[in-house]
Amino acid sequence: MRRKEASCVPGVFEVTKVIILSREDFEKLSEDVSPEYPFLKDNREHMSADPGGLFRCLMARAEGEKECLLIAQDGDALYLGYGKDCRKVDLRSVPKEYIILEEPKAYQEHAVFYHRPRSVDDINGQNPMRPAPEQETSFQVEQETVLTDEQYRSFLKNGFMNDQPFLFGSRDKMWFDPGKLCWHCVLVRGENSKDGVLIETEGYNYARYAAFIPDCEKLRLRDVPIHYEYPAKAPQKQKRRYWENVR
Incomplete structure (x- = not known):
């Protein structure tokens, strides 16, 4: 699903990094995945999107929970996916980072x-x-x-x-x-x-x-x-x- 346009696009995905949040932060992120979140800005090199092809994405999930969000980005376009059980994804050797979710912030670039x-x-x-x-x-x-x-x-x-x-x-x-x-x-x-x-x-x-x-x-x-x-x-x-x- 492409953010805001709510249109589905085909493709396969590769998880390049796992972002682990508290349950409260994951619920907050799930309500609105703003491209201005600092952790997305900081991890842009881990994401890419090729509609119909490969999506290199972050997996965001709550600690101890199975459901997850898949987030890919190409320029200003943000692509989102939902997973019911992250255990079905091969995450061996994929780096993990535990973060505290910061409020969306517009960087000066x-x-x-x-x-x-x-x-x-x-x-x-x-x-x-x-x-x-x-x-x-x-x-x-x-x-x-x-x-x-x-x-x-x-x-x-x-x-x-x-x-x-x-x-x-x-x-x-x-x-x-x-x-x-x-x-x-x-x-x-x-x-x-x-x-x-x-x-x-x-x-x-x-x-x-x-x-x-x-x-x-x-x-x-x-x-x-x-x-x-x-x-x-x-x-x-x-x-x-x-x-x-x-x-």
Whole structure:
């Protein structure tokens, strides 16, 4: 069944990953499988759909229960299937992940990149002499670099054109893919800042291209490595959104 259009399409399926939820979360997901759920965004590489052919899909089920949902995606199209007994599916060697269902969230996946900005005022729309480019571009964060709040404020004020040690060690994480028109970049933020800056250096040690991010919580940062630039420190306790299978 294709979501919203309620039309049936033929095909065979392959389960690429099993998502295990609490009973309450599974019931909630069953009521409306929104494509904006974070776990679907985070697992897009596990899904594909070829109507009439092969559907590579996630299997979502409640812990200890037999019924399941099969979820496949192709671009913006979401395909759903229902299974009465997941035990009838060969799941040997299929990876499992236990998660707590998060509310659907729209990620920011495009940004405006500026060439050779001097400060944050050149990229946040506050400088009338630096009008925004007409078109936003897609990006992918390859590393998150955390500065102290003082270091971050100094960087925003006058550090864009200066060589930065934290960029020198991350140059292999930054490039532009002309085929996909996608910036592969480093996110720089402060320990307690809500906003951040996406940076691509073109092999230099300064912010050759930069984009301002008002809210880092809207970025897809799951599994993105984090570097804490001394003296910034990793928090001792972090909120865990995903829980592990310890069996």
